[in-house]
Amino acid sequence: MGNVIDLGHGVRVAVTERKGGVSRPPFDSLNLGPGVGDARTAVLANRARAAEDLGFDVDHVVWMNQVHSTDVLVATExxxxxxxxxxxxxxxxxxxxxxxxxxxPVLAADAVAGVLGAAHSGRLGTEGAIAATLVGAMVDQGARTDHIRVFLGPTICGSCYEVPPELQAQTAERTPEAASTTRWGTTGVDMLAAVTAQLRGAGVRDVTADGRCTLESPELFSHRRGAPTGRFASFIWRT
Structure with missing residues (x-):
């Protein structure tokens, strides 16, 4: 389903993959996302399977209703x-x-202060620098930027994410690192480069990445490769 990565000081992250669930095509098979057309019973069963496989209680998970915003909330339950x-x-x-x-996916931790953060940075979220907003929200809860470690999950790469020139310019207006050229020689967006730059601009120095391109990796869900499709999840927790 996915590998658990130790970020140190009891903090772990993991990224699920497509196999190991009960969803039928085109959501086959470990779809963890509701609202994509999959059966709710299948999504709930998949979430329970993923949590058990990764070693935490599914009833302890915090889920966001993601809408490509730059809003960050504090979870208390x-x-x-x-x-x-x-x-x-x-x-x-x-x-x-x-x-x-x-x-x-952006997963962040200040293990010393005991503050965790997670974000979903799509094109609009990258344009609005949600990763930097997440860091600010963590600091508000007691984190220090020099103590924050960030793991960036799989994403479509800058060589595959083709967008019209006006969308590239819009995304790169605040973060020039977002502009890329695709393998076809067209305008693109590099969300991994952009978010890494935003995190460094916010004072975070410890940034690592999964590195896989979702479009090029069949073990991951990719909307561009085959919509409708399911959703994989990136988790962060403390042991």
Missing amino acids: PGGVGTCDGVVTTRSDLVLASMAADCL
């Missing part, structure tokens, strides 16, 4: 935190989730 694309918590027993199928 598990379940649905509300409509947002970023969430932070200081509770040691909560698991934060960010779902995607080409957009960039």
Whole structure:
């Protein structure tokens, strides 16, 4: 389903993959996202399977109603935190989730202060620098930027994410690193480069990335490769 990565000081992250669930095509098979057309019973069963496989309680997960915003909320209990694309918590027993199928998951932790954060940075979120907003929200909860470690999940790469020139210019207006050239020689957006730059601009120095392109990796869901499709989840939690 996915590998667990140790970020140190008891913080772990994991990214789920397509196999291991009960969803039928085109959501086959470990779709964790509701609202894409899959059966609700299948999504709930998949979420329970993923949590068990990764070693945490599914009832401790915080889920966002993601809408490509730059809003960040504070989670004080598990379940649905509300409509947002970023969430932070200081509770040691909560698991934060960010779902995607080409957009960039952002998982962050200040293990010393006990603050976790997760965000969903799609094109609009990248344009609005939600990653930097997430860092600011974590600092508001007691984190220090020099203590924050960030793991960036899989996303469509700058060589594959083709957009019209006007959308490229709009996305790169605040973050020039967002502008890319695709493998076809057309205008594109590089969300991984842009978000990395935004995090460094916010004072975060410890940034690592999964590195896989969702469009090029068949083990991951990709909206551009085959919509409708499911959603994989990136989780962060403390042991």
